[in-house]
Amino acid sequence: MEQKHTISVLVNDQPGVLTRVASLMGQRGFNIDSITVGQSEEPGLSRMIIVTRGDDNTIEQIMKQFHKLIDVLKVQHLSSGQMVSRELALIKVEATPGTRSEIKGIIEPFRASIVDVGPVSLVVQVTGDSEKVDALIELLMPYGIKELSRTGVTAISRGAATLARV
Template identity: 65%
Template structure:
């Protein structure tokens, strides 16, 4: 099964996210991640959905989405060159002796320390899914208190 990134331009109205997610659920399509935000056009939102399936499944998803009234455009981003990023926030247990080591890892991954308390540190990491996963695994030995991740957001490269 291949991963696919789909960009869906929709009217910014209540219930549209529910209808799009419901379509995936009713058809038995899995959503690995979904991000929604404003688009370049006022009154429109852009959804970025990461899903899995073969080419036939992907075409079914596209056709079903286009049947929804508030869906204006469906683009298969992963079919062409694209840029994709995720954001993760990790709250990690920190002993004073571990601070320099953790800061070194954060710097290596080009992350940021967002908050520091006497016994925890909140780290921000932005990158592709592999980078976020690698940082998460390196922080596990210190003790991850809390982890939150946005899922992928993506855009096509060039004039595609």
Template identity: 70%
Template structure:
């Protein structure tokens, strides 16, 4: 059983402390969370957590069983076992004097990203896509000087009409 990346969706009651209990469960099992996003869902009073983690299938099954023992967990779904859409957003502040901006804008255009702020010696770029796209853009922008970087973490859902 080899370890690989898993994306799971956890539908939970929107209550204080639920995020802490879910994250604590992962920590107690020695299961690392690569990213976690939490937001409202299509159902009032329920939130959806999308968690990206790495491990083998047996460990993931154990985590799923443990999650269902938490009173506020309604449903756990293994998104990565199905065709899914996964996206992440990053904001990247780049050191960019006016003379360097045409080159930076070329990278921005190639990645279908956008400039969301222009300072006297910097640009803030917004890029949306899968994690690999974000990583590739960050690598191409490093030579210009990344002053600040923030990422949302992955959010995802199953493709098509399946729920």
């Protein structure tokens, strides 16, 4: 059964590594739902968080292929265990003076905030798991979403498990 998987990849912070990882996925016919890359806890290393869909065999193949890349140091299938994942979204929504209080009431339970107010729009910032972000977007759609920007998922394993170079 095809499901969503989150993979953490620790790589050398070198030009072209992101391109090689993305190319590998594309060449093998694997789609990337989201990818985030940033510095890790160790200087000179970056952490990639890749969300993709597939069955267990597909994910196993992806992880084996990652291990073959020269700048890949470690690979961890985060969604096979306990993890914390978050996403950030900025949502520009149409807002008249009459609808602003309604919108504020909608975003409050999501612990979202208004980060910009324009004459005919608001920019709402929300963080949380993808389902929470999706739910808020759905509730704001009737007001008119003018623009939407999402970061993609970032994640880390819970507890003592780490993806550090040892």
